[in-house]
Amino acid sequence: MAYDLERYESFGVERYRDESPFKIHGGCGLAGICDESGTLMSGEVAIQAMAVQRDRGNGLGGGFAGYGIYPELSELFAFHMMYHDTAAKEAAEAALSESFTIEVAEPMPTRPVKGIVDAPLLWRYFLAPHPHLLEERELSAEDYVVQVVMNINSRVDGAFVASSGKNMGAFKGVGFPEEIGHYFRLEEYAGHTWVAHNRFPTNTPGWWGGAHPFTLLDWSIVHNGEISSYGINARYLEQFGYTCSLGTDTEVAAYLFDLLLRRHKLPIELACKALAAPLWSEIDRMPAAERALMTSLRAVYGPGMLNGPFAIVLGFNGGMVALNDRIKLRPLVAARSGTTVMVASEEAAIREVMSSPDHVWAPKAGEPVIARVEGMEWPIHGELHLGPAEISCAVTGTEHSCEPVEVAV
Amino acid sequence: MQQTFVQPEFRVKIDYDKCHKCGRCVQQCGWGVYDFAERPIPHDEKCRACHRCVTFCPARCITIEKNTLAFRENDNWSVGLLKAVWKQAETGGVLLTSMGNPKPYERIFDHLVLDACQVTNPSIDPLREPMELRTYLGRKPDSVQVASDGAGGFTLAEGAGMANNIELATPIIFSPMSYGSVSLNVHRSLAMAAERLGILMNTGEGGLHEDLYPYQDHIILQVASGRFGLNPEVLGRAAALEIKIGQGAKPGIGGHLPGEKIDREVSATRMIPQGTDAISPAPHHDIYSIEDLRQLIYAIKEASGYKPVGVKIAAVHNVAAIASGIVRAGADYVYLDGFRGGTGAAPAVIRDHIGIPIEIAIAAVDQRLRDEGIRNQASIVAAGSIRSSADAAKAIALGADVVAIGTATLLALGCHLCQSCHTGSCSWGITTQKPELTRRIDPEWGAERLTNLVHAWSHELQEILGALGVNAVESLRGSRERLRAIGLDEQTCKILGVKPAGM
Known part of the structure; x- marks a missing residue:
């Protein structure tokens, strides 16, 4: 397919629209590390894990999310913003100040790094919702934040919210991940959980907002894979009101987690079993009660099953979950060293970061690796009640997904 | 009885040089196509082209052919339409038939093609891996x-x-x-x-x-x-x-x-x-x-x-x-x-x-x-x-x-x-x-x-x-x-x- 590069020059929502008609194919590398004791690790750890996996990307996208990185401001929503130009910045800041008390507004600390060019304007804000607005609109703070994210991503041309959670942040852009990491001076941050991604898109030039992780509130998702069942997964989600407008598999995986964990209230272990379902031959050998549960899970969530090669790491304030596809068509290695759990596409990344891990293993197909930070709560989204259309819109910034979709109950 | 205008659709041809004169075709045909007088005599007008006789003829000496009578070319009036009019003029009845619609409407299945995986995602070998149809x-x-x-x-x-x-x-x-x-x-x-x-x-x-x-x-x-x-x-x-x-x-x-x-x-x-x-x-x-x-x-x-x-x-x-x-x-x-x-x-x-x-x-x-x-x-x-x-x-x-x-x-x-x-x-x-x-x-x-x-x-x-x-x-x-x-x-x-x- 011939590409008109000029179409990709504009930044922001327009680019999403341009990418969206095409399914984005790609291979990738990823890593996730979590200290279950809550001890903080420098972002350099995540950079190291990705640097040895450089060959898994092609320099068209790298990114990180760190948790526990803003301990002094942990009660405020941290917004990492990307702006195409100053006009976009002004418009977005107007929207932010209308909705929040802006406690801190500052440019993202960066340094010049060879290989990183054409960076958008990068700013971060620490925000508290105006309490009277929450009361007036009868919304939780999380609902409110998602609405603001949705509004900025879809309506403010040239502005994009890279992350919006508390005590966490996403750092991503076009470049190799170690370059992006150093550009964002990640070694100056310390977090209990890091997820990282190296992108190898095959059919788009890549752009800053399109790099992984995808985030919403404190969720972040990095993904290596190609969901061969994308078509039906997207149509299944549409039935619940989500609009899959990016044409990326990652978006579908993110919404499926939202549907299963938040809306259908499945425990994370079972949500993983729905997305990477065991084979019928395994289910048939299970004890009766488990068999009944798994049979229902598979029959009901069959259209949501992610089929095809993938490895996913889902990060959040309470830890992380890594999941491989049901027949392990993409690499994922896990290790534990004391209280630290790490996953990566390649064992090299683990050996680079952990000098002598207690245990290194290849997680079985569909067996999630779950790391929980001690003492942290699990309702991952906080008090989020919004509908799927709003979730879609906030994640993708495509306006048509803001139209509420009526869903029969 | 009046002569019907509707000519047989098929011609039953028997290669009598090969024919065993065994009469199996007579026995096999449910439509009564064959008489037997020292050798099978087909009545074309009864043939439905079901090939039962062809299949079971031990000498393989029967073929069924289209009765390719020439009509003056007419894209509007197909031979099928002519025959339908003649049959209805003879009987005054609704024309009955069976099995599915054979008309040349577009067959959409034949305009759809399936995908296959290459490189960015792998195909899976059904001879070596589970492939679930349940x-x-x-x-x-x-x-x-x-x-x-x-x-x-x-x-x-x-x-x-x-x-x-x-x-x-x-x-x-x-x-x-x-x-x-x-x-x-x-x-x-x-x-x-x-x-x-x-x-x-x-x-x-x-x-x-x-x-x-x-x-x-x-x-x-x-x-x-x-x-x-x-x-x-x-x-x-x-x-x-x-x-x-x-x-x-x-x-x-x-x-x-x-x-x-x-x-x-x-x-x-x-x-x-x-x-x-x-x-x-x-x-x-x-x-x-x-x-x-x-x-x-x-x-x-x-x-x-x-x-x-x-x-x-x-x-x-x-x-x-x-x-x-x-x-x-x-x-x-x-x-x-x-x-x-x-x-x-x-x-x-x-x-x-x-x-x-x-x-x-x-x-x-x-x-x-x-x-x-x-x-x-x-x-x-x-x-x-x-x-x-x-x-x-x-x-x-x-x-x-x-x-x-x-x-x-x-x-x-x-x-x-x-x-x-x-x-x-x-x-x-x-x-x-x-x-x-x-x-x-x-x-x-x-x-x-x-x-x-x-x-x-x-x-x-x-x-x-x-x-x-x-x-x-x-x-x-x-x-x-x-x-x-x-x-x-x-x-x-x-x-x-x-x-x-x-x-």
Whole structure:
């Protein structure tokens, strides 16, 4: 397919629209590390894990999310913003100040790094919702934040919210991940959980907002894979009101987690079993009660099953979950060293970061690796009640997904 | 008798140099084509081109040719139309025919192609890896509710989970064909094959012969407008019940079974007098609206101990709205029958001109149910006509849960699509009740051929899934992204939800 590069020059929502008609194919590398004791690790750890996996990307996208990185401001929503130009910045800041008390507004600390060019304007804000607005609109703070994210991503041309959670942040852009990491001076941050991604898109030039992780509130998702069942997964989600407008598999995986964990209230272990379902031959050998549960899970969530090669790491304030596809068509290695759990596409990344891990293993197909930070709560989204259309819109910034979709109950 | 204007369609040619003069052709032909006077003498006008004689001639000396009489060229008046006018001028009657619509309407399946994986995602080798076709037919809950099992694990919450679904080993079932229209040996073959395959056969509207009781867990029993052969006891003897509203070959009209085909056994099974025509009413006389259908669905559920109840409809213009109503009325599956679907007897004018293609119907219904958020509440069974595993895969990709095959099963038993089922003289012993013909099908032989056919198609479905890089059929179901259209107009692509090839 011939590409008109000029179409990709504009930044922001327009680019999403341009990418969206095409399914984005790609291979990738990823890593996730979590200290279950809550001890903080420098972002350099995540950079190291990705640097040895450089060959898994092609320099068209790298990114990180760190948790526990803003301990002094942990009660405020941290917004990492990307702006195409100053006009976009002004418009977005107007929207932010209308909705929040802006406690801190500052440019993202960066340094010049060879290989990183054409960076958008990068700013971060620490925000508290105006309490009277929450009361007036009868919304939780999380609902409110998602609405603001949705509004900025879809309506403010040239502005994009890279992350919006508390005590966490996403750092991503076009470049190799170690370059992006150093550009964002990640070694100056310390977090209990890091997820990282190296992108190898095959059919788009890549752009800053399109790099992984995808985030919403404190969720972040990095993904290596190609969901061969994308078509039906997207149509299944549409039935619940989500609009899959990016044409990326990652978006579908993110919404499926939202549907299963938040809306259908499945425990994370079972949500993983729905997305990477065991084979019928395994289910048939299970004890009766488990068999009944798994049979229902598979029959009901069959259209949501992610089929095809993938490895996913889902990060959040309470830890992380890594999941491989049901027949392990993409690499994922896990290790534990004391209280630290790490996953990566390649064992090299683990050996680079952990000098002598207690245990290194290849997680079985569909067996999630779950790391929980001690003492942290699990309702991952906080008090989020919004509908799927709003979730879609906030994640993708495509306006048509803001139209509420009526869903029969 | 007046001379008919209608000339024979076929010429039966015998190479008398090779002919053994054994008379087997005379014995094999159900249509009475042959006289025998030292050697077989064919009467071309009776020949249906069913090839029974050709197949069993020990000397292989018979050929059937088209009677290629020349007419002055006329693109408007085809020879078929001329013959229809002559026949009707002779008889004053409705022209009857059988099997599916043979007219040259666009065959959409033949304009759809499937995807395959390369490099960015791998194909999967179905000869070396699991490739799952298991399918559950029936209503699914919106979500799965779980509870803690008290030991750190989880269990289904009380009353949650999926009830009343039928497990199918492969997403292919047999479509309804009534005992009466086909012989009991055909029904036995289908029932035995369904049991061996882990799938379902469907009685059609002629009731359930007691010889089939042992197979009842693999049988769908139809409740049609004629209500033939039904009582509470029989309703209990099926895996699922199906209300037949319409049939793809004859939307808007009921079943026709001429009295000649109603012998003692058929009469006992249908619970009607021997030798009477069994003409089903066009509508169900207790269903004049959707709320009436709901009552019947629940009446049958009550009477059968809450077995799954499906509703079969013909694919017509507003099929999506009808299907939505059916799902909301409580059906566990909707059976869509396209306008190419077969029949044992139908007026040619109805078969050839009413209804819409199954591909369109699947796409419209699947999308409508998704738009309304009720797709999980019922399975979609698609039929009419699924001619190959490729058609099955494409139907599933468009949104069908299961495909049903009828014509293909009869072909497996010898049918040559001569479109003469309504005459009751089928030389292959399929659509007849004449004992000397029905005994031509040994149920054991028939079951083996049907089992082979479905196994072969299932293997081919596995090959297709492997090429698509998925290892379970639910990842193909409704995944229109894996289809592309070649040579379909934009509007049709839009309705199908399929992009043109190259996009």
